[in-house]
Amino acid sequence: IDRWQPDALVVGMPLHDDGSDSDISKAARKFIRQLDGHYGLPVHTMDERLSSHAAKQYMKQSTSKQEIDAVAAMIILQNWLETKST
Incomplete structure (x- = not known):
């Protein structure tokens, strides 16, 4: 921060x-x-419901929990930003 x-x-x-x-x-x-x-x-x-599922779909070849969590966080932030732009 x-x-x-x-x-x-x-x-x-x-x-x-x-x-x-x-x-x-x-x-x-x-x-x-x-x-x-x-x-x-x-x-x-x-x-954050479904963010981990969406992250797994986004990264089908990755099985690393750390990578999936990072992508899930990205999806959560992207979804929040999209709600602010409408």
Whole structure:
């Protein structure tokens, strides 16, 4: 964050298929509060359902969880940016 100096942060929100909070959602909300308290930047959330699945489809030849997670994060951010442009 110090290096890139973003104006805002985007965090993927892990939800159940029906849109309700999952157990991990609680941890994500705590993480968001920590980010807000530490950096004072706006923190936006984006539904991350299906982002890992989309990342796996995007990277069919890769089995590395780290690479899939990185692409999933890219997809979450891309989806958030698309919602802001409409």
